[in-house]
Amino acid sequence: MIYRLLGKLEISRDDQSLDLPGGHNLIVLAALLINANQRMSKAELLQAAWGSKEVNEAQLHKSAAALRALLGQIGHDGDLVTHARHGYEIQVSDDDLDMQVFRRGLRQADEARSHGRVDDEITHLRRALGLSSPSESGLQRGEDQPCVAWLATIARVSSNQTSMALSIGGSIAPFQAVMVASRAAELSAMKPSRWI
Numbered sequence: 001m002i003y004r005l006l007g008k009l010e011i012s013r014d015d016q017s018l019d020l021p022g023g024h025n026l027i028v029l030a031a032l033l034i035n036a037n038q039r040m041s042k043a044e045l046l047q048a049a050w051g052s053k054e055v056n057e058a059q060l061h062k063s064a065a066a067l068r069a070l071l072g073q074i075g076h077d078g079d080l081v082t083h084a085r086h087g088y089e090i091q092v093s094d095d096d097l098d099m100q101v102f103r104r105g106l107r108q109a110d111e112a113r114s115h116g117r118v119d120d121e122i123t124h125l126r127r128a129l130g131l132s133s134p135s136e137s138g139l140q141r142g143e144d145q146p147c148v149a150w151l152a153t154i155a156r157v158s159s160n161q162t163s164m165a166l167s168i169g170g171s172i173a174p175f176q177a178v179m180v181a182s183r184a185a186e187l188s189a190m191k192p193s194r195w196i
Contacts, residue, residue: 028064029070031048036099037089104128
């Protein structure tokens, strides 16, 4: 995992965490990661980072250059792609971005549920939520049905809130999305007080 959005925004490789920039550069980075593997127009990025499409594009190009240099520190400067006369894109593999790993786990859990494989559904939901063992999650054997219901509820609420936060009023809101993703991570770590 190189890029982490769920929780604290972080970029690392081989235990080397990068010192992330602040301000506009951080917002551009967050917007690109939230929309990973998708082209973002200059206008979308300017609106996200500066709150206006009327900002000089040179500011965005400076930001992109700074981010490319940052990613170069871990050998990933090629992940930031320039689309001439359009904008930018950050290209990542499925295993390099935690949000994509989370979504994949939800899809796998849905598939397992549709085939009646409760144990597989639990495993996929735990992975998606970062729960590595039943003892860490407060779940005990013999509680499979409530376990599935609780994990599935947390996963779907987390996924839906994250999706809603990614696009608000037609424009991206990266810090809101990161905050919701952080809350989703907190929810996933909670233990249910009782099963209903």
